[in-house]
Amino acid sequence: MVRREALAGILLVFLYSGLLPAWSAPVEEVNVLLTEAERLSGLREPQLKEALSKLDEALELVDPGSPDACPIFNRRARVLMDMGKFKEAEQDGLKSLAIRPSALAYLRVAMARLYAGSFPEAAEAAVRSVELYQAAPESKRELALAYEVSGCAKWRQADPAAGEDFAAAEETDPKRRGLLAEWREDRLFCCLPDRDARRVTALVDDALRLLRSEGRSREEARADRERSIQKLSEAAALAADRMEAHHLLNLRARVFNLIGQPLKAYADAAESLRIKPKGNPAACLEAALANLKSDKENSLRNAMNGLEQARSWDSPARPGVLARLYRVSGCAKLGLGKTQEARSDFVLMAELDKKAAAVLQEFDQGNSPCEDQSEDMVGDLRPFYLPLGLLAAAGLAAGAWALYRRRRKEEPGAAVAARPTAEAGSGRLAGKYEIVRVIGKGGMGAVYEATDHSLGRTVAIKKMAAQLAQMGPEGRKYFLKEAHNVAALRHSAIVDIYAVIEDGDDVYLVFELVRGKTVQHILAEQKRIPLGRVCEILRPVCQALHYAHGKQMIHRDLKPANIMVTDEGRIKLMDFGIARSVQDGVAFVPGGPAAPAATPADIGRYARTVNITGTPPYMSPETQQGIVCQEGDVYALGVVLYEILTGVLPFQGSDDLQQKMFMTYVPATTHVPGLPREVDEMIHASLQPDPRNRLRTAAEFLARLEAAAAAAGRT
Incomplete structure (x- = not known):
């Protein structure tokens, strides 16, 4: 309804016209929090929650019964409405009115009541808002909005006076033209957010x-x-x-x-x-x-x-x-x-x-x-x-x-992981692994640091998530086979899996403990990574993938968070734990078109999976549709290359699959003008939506990357 710029304008009008007293609270802190909340106010629920948190912080800095709290309550009401919490929004508006009646507070109350279906009460509050805004000629946009809300509330009650309000809204703000015609045709989509x-x-x-x-x-x-x-x-x-x-x-x-x-x-x-x-x-x-x-x-x-x-x-x-x-x-x-x-x-x-x-x-x-x-x-x-x-x-x-609530039900947070059980009398998992501490938790399970007393080394143990028990006997059997296949991989740039342990209903992966920083961490610190260093990081990653693909194994979750730069400077590719063998890939995921028509040379290259696994921004279109092939890893390499060079992802937003299908992204050289054109060319070749038109192997990707780095050195 009221755009962010409009609200900022209202607050400035009130502040500089003397309608608001001087802040008795820390002015700078409160203003910063209001500005942050304004910036975060949008249509994504995480942003709205963060905006609400900022506003709660601002309330703690002021006396909630003083005029200083009014702008905060008014902004909270707007955010709560965006979250679909109309009753709470109404209460915040009423709190603002109780402190000091204002046109904006009445408008917030009217909007909340309208969306909650309380039409007579909404009309009453909207009329009061109109009266107060009429006394402030510079607030024409807000006055027009108040007229519209009043008209909507009356229209919902079949009150013909709604037409007068819509006519007034159009006259006050030309951008609202069309309201009266919609009302006459009884097809009014009124009081939508914007x-x-x-x-x-x-x-x-x-x-x-x-x-x-x-x-x-x-x-x-x-x-x-x-x-x-x-x-x-x-x-x-x-x-x-x-x-x-x-x-x-x-x-x-x-x-x-x-x-x-x-x-x-x-x-x-x-x-x-x-x-x-x-x-x-x-x-x-x-x-x-x-x-x-x-x-x-x-x-x-x-x-x-x-x-x-x-x-x-x-x-x-x-x-x-x-x-x-x-x-x-x-x-x-x-x-x-x-x-x-x-x-x-x-x-x-x-x-x-x-x-x-x-x-x-x-x-x-x-x-x-x-x-x-x-x-x-x-x-x-x-x-x-x-x-x-x-x-x-x-x-x-x-x-x-x-229609506009944009809300998704929150997924329950990951449960606190229980410590691995130990064999009776030994106090150790499988009789030799002593748990030291938890070092990570996530959707795939909990990770522990442990001591392997049989070999005198420190290891990491991942307890697979409880969802594994829901896969049934066949799913569990398949998962264990996959885990053993991954454990058979031996490459200097792949984190080793030492053992796969079944303990009752639980499954544990014992693997090499690697200390260092992920590329994601490095990127957060540096914002961008120079091409030469990128080549040094991705060279062993490409070599590891080429080796794994030769063993018919696909990583499926390649991203900066799964590439580790160890304290010794070595590169390690992590989390092959969700990788799968293409040889057995004949299962189907609900949804997804057929895999590309295969030539005799392609037999075995494409497979389908029962579970679409990975991180969406790095997944190729066919991977998101359940098709597994090594070109999917090559696609992820292209996304990773783009991100660590530019500091941003090539495809962003809720329609990322659409962007991938139509290759709508900003060239890397636009973000970083000093990059050679060869970088754009190889990224373009890596991000082709059809895997048959994409760079086919990690080795080919590496060759193109090194050529681009060499070209940069010549310029």
């Missing part, structure tokens, strides 16, 4: 219009669909980091499926599922459609995942999406020779969607209902836009805000 929301709505409306226009030739229809993709891309950019972004990605995935671009359709569906992994069957449907022709087993698994999610999905679109999921599932089963199961799915589809009964009839007549299904199966576009469109139609204020 003007971008209405722009998103307009762009999606344009995209839908382009997709629904009739009487076009095939070429015209395709051109209109490509134009609709441009509209949806612009809308998705405006909606970045918001929860409604997944609806836009689903819609764009649907259009990509319509025009026969399944890889891009899958990329959008995968990003949508990353934003909203549960309760998002529409994304599963698009992923299933994207895979249907090329990989029916994968398509079936995506469809089954979608059916599972749709069963508890609370949406008017549920019957239509369920029907299409059953159809995709049936077509996939038909392609896999499961004819009777396919018919069962078609029957369920026909029960949900009477218009689809012809599909079942066609099947019973011996014809395939899946031959030319791209447009028919993609079907109605409304289910993907209903969450937006229902706002105006139903007039649900809570639903309006829920």
Whole structure:
């Protein structure tokens, strides 16, 4: 609603007009905290939590009952609303009002009440805000916003006086033009957090219009669909980091499926599922459609995942999406020779969607209902836009805000790890390892420093996370096999695994204890690392990867945090503990297109995995889609090279998969002008989204890196 710049302006107006008394608290400290909170206020929950923390610190520096606290309470109310905590936001606004009534405090209370569905109370507070802002002619933007909030609250009560408020808002601030027309057409998306929301709505409306226009030739229809993709891309950019972004990605995935671009359709569906992994069957449907022709087993698994999610999905679109999921599932089963199961799915589809009964009839007549299904199966576009469109139609204020809450449920923090159990009477794990202290904890387990009394050396022991017990007997067996495969690797630049220990339900990895700093740590200290030093660091890493790839082992989590510079200056590649052997890689991860078509020389190069493992910013597109190959490690090398040279990641934000697919990144030489062009060229070759077009081996990567370093030395 009120942009950050506007709030800063309000505070300055109050301060310099004498409406606020001089700070009785430490002025500089409070102002710094307010500025920090202002900077952090945005759409990402971690940032909002940090902003709230800064504001809490500021409150500790002032008397909470004094006028000094008013700007802090007003800012807290704004942040709490961004977090979806409307009652708490209202309370902060009321606290500010109790100290000193102000237009901004009334506005905060009105907004919080509006989003919470308390429309009469919201209208009352908004009217008071309007009255106070009218006395401050320089606050036109804020006055217009107060008019809009007042109009929204009245509109929710079917009060025709809402039109007067919207007209006043437009007259006060020309940027709000269109409110009155939206109100007259009863399609008001009112009181959304900022003007971008209405722009998103307009762009999606344009995209839908382009997709629904009739009487076009095939070429015209395709051109209109490509134009609709441009509209949806612009809308998705405006909606970045918001929860409604997944609806836009689903819609764009649907259009990509319509025009026969399944890889891009899958990329959008995968990003949508990353934003909203549960309760998002529409994304599963698009992923299933994207895979249907090329990989029916994968398509079936995506469809089954979608059916599972749709069963508890609370949406008017549920019957239509369920029907299409059953159809995709049936077509996939038909392609896999499961004819009777396919018919069962078609029957369920026909029960949900009477218009689809012809599909079942066609099947019973011996014809395939899946031959030319791209447009028919993609079907109605409304289910993907209903969450937006229902706002105006139903007039649900809570639903309006829920669209913008951008909140994800917090994952429970890692539990405090228990110390490894010891054999009875020995006090030592496996009779020889004595635990000294905990040296690290994380999602993959806890790490301990220990003494190996049989060989008189210090080792590290990783107790694998409790999730291992949930993998079942076959998963555990596979994991142990992987661990033994990794333990067989012997290279000077790879941290050695000495032993794999099973102790009841627990599994421990005993490995070489390495002391030093990770490249991530060094990068945090130095911001950037010079090309010559980068070459020294990555040379042994490339050699270690080349050796591991020769043993059919893929690292899968290459990043600066897994590269150690020891106290002696040696380079060590760590955390091969999640690596996997490509030889046995025939399992499937739910989601993801087929691996690239393989030539005879490629047999065994590509595999699928049951668990997509790694760190997303460093993962190649195919790795994020469950395809495992050595080129995935080469891609990660390219990301690492870019980051340690420039100090930033090439792909950032919630749409990183989209950026990877379209290679939208700033060249390294733009960040560091002194780098030779050969660096840009090799990074470009390393970050190709198709692994077949990428640098194929770590050895080739190293050769290009050393050539670039040599070129830098000649300049």
